[in-house]
Amino acid sequence: MPELRGSHGDSPTNVLTRWFGTPDLHTLDVYESKAGGYAALRKALLDMAPADITNEVKTSGLRGRGGAGFATGTKWSFINRDSPGPKYVVINADESEPGTSKDRYILENSPHMLVEGILIAAYAVGANQAWVYIRGEYDEPYRMLSAAIEEARAKGYVGPKPMGKDYPLDIRLYRGHGAYICGEETALLESLEGKRAQPRSRPPFPAVKGAWGRPTLLNNVETLVTVPWIINHGGAAYAKFGTDKSPGTRLMSVSGNVNKPGVYEVELGQTFRHVIMDLAGGIAGGHDLKVFWPGGSSAPVLPASMLDTKTDMESLAAARSMGGSGGVIVMDDQHCIVRAAYRLLKFYARESCGKCTPCRIGGDWAVRTYERILANEGSQVEIDTLLRVSDGLQNGRCLCGLGDSAGWVIDSTFRHFREEYEDHALRHECNVGKVATSA
Numbered sequence: 001m002p003e004l005r006g007s008h009g010d011s012p013t014n015v016l017t018r019w020f021g022t023p024d025l026h027t028l029d030v031y032e033s034k035a036g037g038y039a040a041l042r043k044a045l046l047d048m049a050p051a052d053i054t055n056e057v058k059t060s061g062l063r064g065r066g067g068a069g070f071a072t073g074t075k076w077s078f079i080n081r082d083s084p085g086p087k088y089v090v091i092n093a094d095e096s097e098p099g100t101s102k103d104r105y106i107l108e109n110s111p112h113m114l115v116e117g118i119l120i121a122a123y124a125v126g127a128n129q130a131w132v133y134i135r136g137e138y139d140e141p142y143r144m145l146s147a148a149i150e151e152a153r154a155k156g157y158v159g160p161k162p163m164g165k166d167y168p169l170d171i172r173l174y175r176g177h178g179a180y181i182c183g184e185e186t187a188l189l190e191s192l193e194g195k196r197a198q199p200r201s202r203p204p205f206p207a208v209k210g211a212w213g214r215p216t217l218l219n220n221v222e223t224l225v226t227v228p229w230i231i232n233h234g235g236a237a238y239a240k241f242g243t244d245k246s247p248g249t250r251l252m253s254v255s256g257n258v259n260k261p262g263v264y265e266v267e268l269g270q271t272f273r274h275v276i277m278d279l280a281g282g283i284a285g286g287h288d289l290k291v292f293w294p295g296g297s298s299a300p301v302l303p304a305s306m307l308d309t310k311t312d313m314e315s316l317a318a319a320r321s322m323g324g325s326g327g328v329i330v331m332d333d334q335h336c337i338v339r340a341a342y343r344l345l346k347f348y349a350r351e352s353c354g355k356c357t358p359c360r361i362g363g364d365w366a367v368r369t370y371e372r373i374l375a376n377e378g379s380q381v382e383i384d385t386l387l388r389v390s391d392g393l394q395n396g397r398c399l400c401g402l403g404d405s406a407g408w409v410i411d412s413t414f415r416h417f418r419e420e421y422e423d424h425a426l427r428h429e430c431n432v433g434k435v436a437t438s439a
């Protein structure tokens with residue numbers, strides 16, 4: 001069994017991780033006998049109409065955990081269940097966002113939860129075939145999920161008559177191609193179809209024209225893993241957790257300069273102080289917190305002075321950031337923010353698929369500008385250039401969110417640490433240890 005580095009057990013807010021840590025939970029036998037597994041699938045297939053399942057998910061208020069936070073039940077209702085021809089469910093298990101490992105935690109601990117969630121979703125939207133697009137580097141999660149699917153197949157839950165219901169359900173796995181862009185939903189669909197992973201322009205959205213041109217529901221692993229609980233306990237019970245507009249709990253993978261990096265289940269509305277200082281054990285090595293990324297490297301940074309920001313999506317939007325992929329990256333006061341931003345920009349520039357001009361050109365341009373600044377060749381011109389490039393990457397100017405993310409790194413680090421940028425660019429010095437200049 002993998003080492004547990006995060007939430008598990010009998011806490012009242014452990015909706016997803018309640019049974020994590022149970023020996024052999026990854027086997028069908030233990031998932032059913034100890035964790036009540038597949039009861040939700042039985043209920044959904046035998047006692048509920050597909051529209052009722054979707055309505056229950058709507059009532060829960062669940063919002064996608066992959067990045068954008070779109071309302072899950074509403075997304076399901078976009079698929080015309082009665083339209084003729086094949087429809088698909090595609091599960092995004094690419095998880096390439098820096099600082100994010102929550103889906104891996106799920107797959108390694110309780111892969112049957114995902115199998116169950118997928119089967120319920122497929123039945124609800126009228127699909128018979130599901131594809132899991134799993135990050136190519138995820139060997140162990142791939143192995144565990146494959147084994148779970150095969151066990152479910154042997155038991156008949158995946159197959160022509162799941163739970164005796166005349167409704168064929170199949171799940172297949174597709175190993176991803178090792179690029180960050182493969183997690184973007186339309187690039188993922190291209191990759192799944194055997195083409196180069198590049199985003200499609202939208203509309204049409206995947207619900208209308210997705211995999212192989214067919215109506216497709218695309219959801220993140222954690223989103224679907226939440227569904228069995230909702231079916232078992234009801235959407236209203238789920239909505240009691242969290243806040244009005246961001247109900248429920250979510251998994252946050254906390255990494256960086258903390259004492260206890262790991263994956264923690266957090267009721268939305270709790271503060272980041274709770275996540276970083278309590279759950280993840282505070283800042284390591286006796287240093288102070290400088291800055292954190294609240295939702296993966298793509299989410300705009302927040303300085304230590306904003307540690308009491310709440311984890312729900314509305315509070316994060318008010319703080320000019322986002323919950324994103326649930327990856328909380330923590331940096332202490334021994335690090336230079338300009339260097340950190342440079343490092344991330346190198347990542348975004350390298351991972352740009354090159355299909356749209358602002359992202360293809362902008363990322364490299366920003367990297368070269370950071371390099372001039374860090375080589376003590378900067379001036380106000382370089383600062384202005386960075387801000388102009390950042391603006392050119394945002395607000396719909398790129399085909400997908402990768403460009404926005406690159407822009408937000410520049411923008412948000414400059415907004416909160418302007419003085420450090422000016423130290424580097426104008427005075428040619430690095431004063432690591434400075435606190436944020438604004439909140």
Ligand SMILES: Cc1cc2nc3c(=O)[nH]c(=O)nc-3n(C[C@H](O)[C@H](O)[C@H](O)COP(=O)(O)O)c2cc1C
Nearest residue numbers: 064065066092094095096183184185219220223401
């Ligand atoms: C560059 C980029 C990478 C992404 N990577 C992932 C990923 O690895 N996993 C994921 O679930 N969503 C990822 N997303 C978000 C997906 O496009 C999509 O919004 C999500 O999978 C939808 O599922 P949800 O509604 O359940 O959140 C990424 C988006 C962008 C722009």
